[in-house]
Amino acid sequence: QVKLAESGGGLVQTGGSLRLSCAASGGGFSTYDMGWFRQAPGKEREFVAAINMNGGATAYADSVKGRFTISRDNGKNTMSLQMTSLKVEDTAIYYCAVRRRLATMTPKAYDDWGQGTQVTVSS
Numbered sequence: 001q002v003k004l005a006e007s008g009g010g011l012v013q014t015g016g017s018l019r020l021s022c023a024a025s026g027g028g029f030s031t032y033d034m035g036w037f038r039q040a041p042g043k044e045r046e047f048v049a050a051i052n053m054n055g056g057a058t059a060y061a062d063s064v065k066g067r068f069t070i071s072r073d074n075g076k077n078t079m080s081l082q083m084t085s086l087k088v089e090d091t092a093i094y095y096c097a098v099r100r101r102l103a104t105m106t107p108k109a110y111d112d113w114g115q116g117t118q119v120t121v122s123s
Contacts, residue, residue: 002026002112004096009117012086020081020117022096030054030074033099035110036081038092038119047105048094049081059104064090086121093118 008020022034035050049070050059058070067086072079079096094117097110 002028002032002098004098004112004114006094006096006114006117009094009119011120011122014086014088014121014123016086016121017082017084018086018119020083020094020096020119022079022081022114024077024079029077033104034072034079035097035099035104036070036079036094037097037107037110038090038094039116040092043092045095045107047107050099050104051079061105083119086119088121088123091119091121 003025005023006020008018010018012018031053033052036048037045038048039045047061048064049068051070051072055072067084069082096114098112099109100111101109103109
């Protein structure tokens with residue numbers, strides 16, 4: 001089992017940037033596809049971005065495409081999400097997770113969720 005811990009969240013103004021990190025422990029990080037999801041109050045958890053085990057393939061939700069960049073460093077057992085041009089609607093708790101089943105954009109395909117990090121974008 002992989003243990004994940006997100007960090008890097010905070011309060012930022014519209015148009016600003018943040019970089020989220022996901023640190024993994026427990027071994028085998030380089031053998032897992034990974035993903036970022038977010039959940040706003042009163043809404044379901046939604047897909048943000050995903051990356052395959054060697055970082056050679058990525059996928060993004062349409063709402064963040066062109067603004068967010070997912071990456072990973074298998075040597076450091078970390079995954080990142082660089083967020084730019086942030087909007088108020090990006091406000092949510094952001095989670096990282098390991099993808100263990102098919103359906104890249106579905107939360108049910110993921111396990112080993114971190115505790116989340118809060119991102120708040122003010123207007």
